Amino acid sequence: MTIAGELNLDLIFYGLPAELPPEREILADRMMLTLGGSSTIVAHNLAALGSRVGFISRVGDDPPGEIALQGLSAGGVDVSKVRRVAGSTKTGLTVTLQRKGWRNMVTYAGTIFDLNFEDLDFGYLTDSRHFHFSSFYLQRGLRDRAGEIFQKIKAAGLTISLDTNDDPDDLWQGGLRECLSYVDIFLPNAREARQIAGTQDLQAALSLLADAVSLVVVKNGSEGAIAQRGGQTFSSPALKVESVDAVGAGDSFDAGFLFEYLRGSDVPACLAMGNLAGAFSTTRAGGTEAFADREYKEEFFRSHWVQLGR
Secondary structure, three states, rough: EEOOOOOEEEEEEEOOOOHHHHHHHHOEEEEEEEEOOOOHHHHHHHHHHOOOEEEEEEEEOOOHHHHHHHHHHHOOOOOEEEEEEEEOOOOOOEEEEEEEEEEEEEOHHHHHHHHHHHOOOOOHOOOOOEEEOOOOOOHHHHOOOOOHHHHHHHHHHHHHHEEEOOOOOOOOOOHHHHHOOOOEEOEEEEEEHHHHHHHOOHHHHHHHHHOOOOOEEEEOOHHHHHHHHHHHEEEEEEEOOOOOOOHHHHHHHHHHHHHHHHHOOHHHHHHHHHHHHHHHHOOOOOOOOOOOHHHHHHHHHHHHHHHHHH
């Protein structure tokens, strides 16, 4: 499958107080610098699960860009179409201040905003069976033409999945409705689904979105995940694990779900693998560190997949 999206790093601090008083030096008890960005996490973790993944992006000609590029390549993703661009705009970075059960996230978008329509090699993107698009509201250089992108990819015979992730402006517009007409799998979390559908009732939101997309999959944290295809609803419980943080858990769910989908599995199996991948990602810092350890990944998936009856 192919992905066009953001490639950046996450810097995560742990052990911080709930309130950060001004003009004080606050000490974290540990930190992690790791691959970040929803598109990046989906790509890396899909490749770790065994899918062939091609990636188009931009990074700055700077050390963070080199670290991100090497990390994604080491994860088995084809990065031959990632451009390193010199200039004043630097590679994007998200700083996460992790507390117990919640977090603050501050993102410097940098090159995330710069990826544009002219960067896309449609011959490369369509030399695949499936195209995935994450971070709809961060990809400002692509968002205005996302409908056109989806139309061209659909015309080439690919299936399409979309995860908007959060809208920093909290408006949930930007041509999303037009784009959904081309989408085969829509993968919001519960808050995003409610905001997009314009209702605080999750079941109502699911039904409204299912009128626009053939398969809607909603991630709901500790409640697991639910999906609707037409009038048929599916659910899968969350897996209980010892969690380090939830950074990238939703993106890891996407990777697990899409891995099974591309293998031709039914919706219940896709949901179960999505929950398994999402839970697994939380057992180590950041969104990709658990998946980068092959032996750990294989043992975890082997033992827990059996527990799920798969």
